[in-house]
Amino acid sequence: MGPLELSKLLNEDAAPNDGRAKRLRAAIRSAVATGKLTAGEVLPSTRSAAAGLGMSRNSVQDTYEALVAEGVIKTARGRPPIVLSVPQVPQIAQPTSCIRVSARGEELADNLVGHGTKSVNALSPGLPDPNLFPHDQWARILRRAARTRYDEAENYAEYHGHASLRNALAKHLLQTRGVRVSPDNILITTGTQTAARLVTSLITDVGDTALVEDPGYGGARAVLRSMGVQLRPLNDADLPSARLAYVTPSTQYPTGTRMPMQHRQSLLAWALRENAVILEDDYDSDFVWQHRDIPPLFALDQNQCVFMLGTASKSLLPSLRIGWLVLPDSMRDIAIRAHRTLGLAANLHVQAALAQFMYEGLYARHVRRTAEVYRERKDVLAASLKATLGDRINVSEPEGGLQLMVTFHEAIDDSRIVNAMRPEGYHPLPLSSLSLDTKMAGLVVGFAGVTSERARGFSTLLANLMKTSPV
Incomplete structure (x- = not known):
């Protein structure tokens, strides 16, 4: 191949807005991949190609060296470049994707919580009013958090949650929910669905059964189904054998009712009897107007059967992407390790800002x-x-x-x-x-x-x- 043929390839197969060196590299690569250049064919020398294409010799040299690194051509001192044999991708009449979505992928995509625009003005459920959020106060605290140095926590220390936020949450849960828990048993996540997925991963195997409220929160059901868990409705009069039960006792979603004390006690007895766990989603307990004195399941549990999920998405803003998981003692270490493996850490500066927001009394x-x-x-x-x-x-x-x-x-x-x-x-x-x-x-x-x-x-x-x- 001479410089003229190379110039023709450059005009046919390269993106016109790229630089000439980048276009030359793309043109040769494309020509080899499509068979326009075959194995053993000789390319012009750097001197000849530079003269014929109006490029500097250094640019052509860099292009050839890059193609050598890609395995498209080979060079030797004193000899022009030679095209190598490159495996061809079969061409088919009707382009298609080689990706097959798994059954788990289908479940993940079916979020069961509605589609379309999500706006508080559109009366979409589960959304707080962003106009009520104290943006100026939050901005002041967040700026301070972003300017603060956190030593090892800026890397991978305290991956499961910054100590300041875990301490603030432990105090908050005791004051507002009657839950006495060590900060070491609080794991910071990006939301309740993240926390639910983590617990489900640790507790269930494919084919296990989970009890869910009927009607109930679609997001949690999607998480459980995506993990291969079979769902059965939770009936207060009949609690069948299962590995896990997901409930929203603070204000049941979507009815808004509170789980009576006798039902809470029955559920705890069931978990002990079945060697099962309870996922208690305490997602909107900040907005309870009646019967606030009913303690959460976690506070009643004496047998380490309950995981408690919480979030700032309802009380502050969903965009903060902050939630928490309160762990039984027996599950603390393994949950922290799994949280790290799955890469579920929340933003450090948002965590620090939320902790300060709580300490200053602004959250309450x-x-x-x-x-x-x-x-x-x-x-x-x-x-x-x-x-x-x-x-x-x-x-x-x-x-x-x-x-x-x-x-x-x-x-x-x-x-x-x-x-x-x-x-x-x-x-x-x-x-x-x-x-x-x-x-x-x-x-x-x-x-x-x-x-x-x-x-x-x-x-x-x-x-x-x-x-x-x-x-």
Whole structure:
């Protein structure tokens, strides 16, 4: 091959916006891969190629050396480069992907918590109002945290959580939840689903059974299913054999009710009898308005059967990506090692900032203020729904949380209702998507961002859609 043929390759096979040396390298590589250049074919010398292509000899020399390193050509002193044999990738008429998604991948992709835009103004459940977040105070503390040196923690020390945050959380859990725990038993994660996946990995094998609430939180179900765990509905009157039970006793998702004390005691007795564990998701315990004196399962557990999950996503902002896992003594060391292996560490500066936020009393102050705001907004939405739809629906009276549940007294396809609402800017969840065996139709509606106007608009739209939605 002479310089003219090489120039032709350069014009045909290289990206025009790249530099000439990069284009030459790409053109030769492409020509060899497609068979335009065959094994044993001779390329121009660096001097000849440079003259014919209008490039410096050094640039051509660098290009050839790079191709030698890639195994595309070979060179020898005093001889021009020779093309090597490169395995050809079979070309097929219809391009396709060589990737096959596993059954576990399919489960991971099916998040069961709804799709589309997630906005507090769209009445999406589980979202706090970002307008209530103290951005200026947080920015001040976060700037200070980012400027602070943390020695070994800036590398891989305290991977399972910065000591300042674990200490602050231990104090917080004792004061607000009655949970007495050593900071060493608190593991910082990026959220409750991360923590649930870690515990499920440690406790279950493929084919094991887990009990879940029905209806219940779709995100946790997706985690369990992706690990190959079989799901059965948790029935208070009948607790079958299982390896794990996932529950939301502080305010059950999505009904908003609190688990009675007798059911808590029954569940703990079941775990001891079955040698099973309980995943207690305490995700929104900061927003509980009634019966706050009922202790969490972790505080009642005497047999190290309970893992307790918590998060700042509801009380502050989901974007902080901070959660925690409270561990039984017997599981502390193995959980910390597995957390490290799976790479589940949270951002160090956010951890330090949240710890300072708690120490300064700003976290508790924010929770007190927003809890009252959310309670008022819940009442606004519930009143609007009842006034507009009357006895056509039942509106739950949640004892806490950020969402309420609307059930229909008529046979209506709740998924069609939700799909029809999305173009109008509302994104509740269909209740049927959160059910296993229980056949319930309705909506799970977030109220954290509700205004009187939005409540009226949502209620009116729901009433109109219920008139026209087919069964």
